Amino acid sequence: SRCLLDVYLQKVRDRCGLDVSYGQANIKHYRKEQWLPVHIDYNRATLMTYLNDVADGGHTLFPTLGIKVKPSKGSALIWPNQPPLKHAGDRVMQGEKWIIFYNWPAADNWEYDDNFEFNAD
Numbered sequence: 001s002r003c004l005l006d007v008y009l010q011k012v013r014d015r016c017g018l019d020v021s022y023g024q025a026n027i028k029h030y031r032k033e034q035w036l037p038v039h040i041d042y043n044r045a046t047l048m049t050y051l052n053d054v055a056d057g058g059h060t061l062f063p064t065l066g067i068k069v070k071p072s073k074g075s076a077l078i079w080p081n082q083p084p085l086k087h088a089g090d091r092v093m094q095g096e097k098w099i100i101f102y103n104w105p106a107a108d109n110w111e112y113d114d115n116f117e118f119n120a121d
Contacts, residue, residue: 005100008025008049009025009102012047012102016047016078018047018104020102022104022105023043023102023103023104023105024102024103024105025100025101025102025103026100026101026102026103027051027098027099027100028098028099028100028101029096029097029098030058030089030092030096030097030098031092031096032092032093032094032095032096033091033092033093034089034091034092034097035088035089035091035092036088036089037088038061038063038086038087038088039087039088040081040082040083040085040086040087041081041103042081042106043081043103043104043106044080044081044103044104044105044106045078045079045080045081045104046077046078046079046081046101046102047076047077047078047101047102048060048076048077048078048099048100048101048102049074049075049076049099049100049101050071050072050073050075050076050097050098050099051073051098051099051100052071052073052095052096052097052098053071053072053073053095054070054071054092054094054095054096054097055093055094055095056092056093056094056095057090057091057092057093057094058071058089058090058091058092058093058095058097059071059089059090060077060087060088060089060090061087061088061090062079062085062086062087063086063087063088064083064084064086065084065085068090071097071099081106
């Protein structure tokens with residue numbers, strides 16, 4: 001039988017055409033009152049998928065852009081990790097939040113790239 005993570009990564013490959021052979025996947029659980037401050041991931045890019053609906057709070061925030069994304073089971077966000085895309089996890093007010101995220105690591109000498117684009121339809 002296949003691991004759930006293998007199934008997830010196969011869907012990323014099939015739907016986005018992205019190479020998932022060299023990154024790292026993690027699962028994160030937020031309980032009521034937990035949150036994550038504004039930060040930038042020191043990876044080339046991040047794909048985050050919500051594993052459940054959150055009763056109240058738990059939004060993903062991109063404060064520089066004024067974007068607030070409500071967690072919705074099965075929906076996903078993908079972004080290159082550049083300074084304008086600093087993000088945060090809003091406080092979970094009711095219930096809990098589960099996410100799986102996949103990071104594409106940056107080279108040791110990686111720098112911010114204005115021209116970074118995903119080639120995905």
